Amino acid sequence: xxxxxxxxxxxxxxxxxxxxxxxxxxxxxxxxxxxxxxxxxxxxxxxxxxxxxxxxxxxxxxxxxxxxxxxxxxxxxxxxxxxxxxxxxxxxxxxxxxxx
Numbered sequence: 001x002x003x004x005x006x007x008x009x010x011x012x013x014x015x016x017x018x019x020x021x022x023x024x025x026x027x028x029x030x031x032x033x034x035x036x037x038x039x040x041x042x043x044x045x046x047x048x049x050x051x052x053x054x055x056x057x058x059x060x061x062x063x064x065x066x067x068x069x070x071x072x073x074x075x076x077x078x079x080x081x082x083x084x085x086x087x088x089x090x091x092x093x094x095x096x097x098x099x100x
Contacts, residue, residue: 046072060094
């Protein structure tokens with residue numbers, strides 16, 4: 001089932017972008033599939049559709065690196081990170097803190 005969310009972009013890129021997303025979990029792999037739900041979207045946003053994956057563990061979700069999402073411009077990469085954060089908050093899913 002698709003859900004809708006509006007993402008407030010960062011201060012450097014003032015805009016609000018509406019997305020449709022769905023979440024699927026297969027064993028311990030969560031996949032969030034997103035598509036931009038705008039007729040006119042910013043030129044800096046180089047992807048209309050993208051996916052983000054997380055590993056589901058007892059203490060929360062660990063986001064997994066996706067080279068396709070990060071192969072575009074910096075604004076697009078940062079936007080995808082913001083989308084992930086906003087969706088996880090909206091769904092009340094805990095993201096594990098990465099300790100280096």
